[in-house]
Amino acid sequence: DAKTTQPPSMDCAEGRAANLPCNHSTISGNEYVYWYRQIHSQGPQYIIHGLKNNETNEMASLIITEDRKSSTLILPHATLRDTAVYYCIVREGSWGKLQFGAGTQVVVTP
């Protein structure tokens, strides 16, 4: 069973920041939070991951709460090409299997 809860859908205006929430209240100490996205008909694409510190890369920022029970993926300036299903996944260590939940369908509109 997926260990995360995400809203089923979100709309976002082009050029604005998109904040995608994820709840993972049962996360354990050695589990990482990973984010992937899947653009229609393509394989999932890695976005970012973190353990307890906030992380940033060229695609997004990941904010993890201090108790690690929830996190937020931030796309700083959403574009139409960011329209996709976004998956928040809790993964054991660096070798654990990725188990996908239902994800959030994000639609970026002009």
Next chain:
Amino acid sequence: SAVISQKPSRDICQRGTSLTIQCQVDSQVTMMFWYRQQPGQSLTLIATANQGSEATYESGFVIDKFPISRPNLTFSTLTVSNMSPEDSSIYLCSVILLLRPTDTQYFGPGTRLTVL
């Protein structure tokens, strides 16, 4: 990152037949996985392909239906046996790279299978 290719990219098959899907990676990998994505659904892990030994299957998936081979560090096959329309899905190969084991899993483009 890694370049992952899958063959075929898509196929239409008749009920009762079998299809073998190939996954080739341009870098050595430690772990390879096979996923299924049924229409309108999320991804479901089928199995972990182990080099030189039998694959490790997830609950609900069995070797007779989804035999998997992994003869070396860069190649794996998944066979969908005795197909029925319920097997119509996208099948995806995923890998963890040998030289970057703490890194993420990368996914192939998928094989879109339709069973009539």
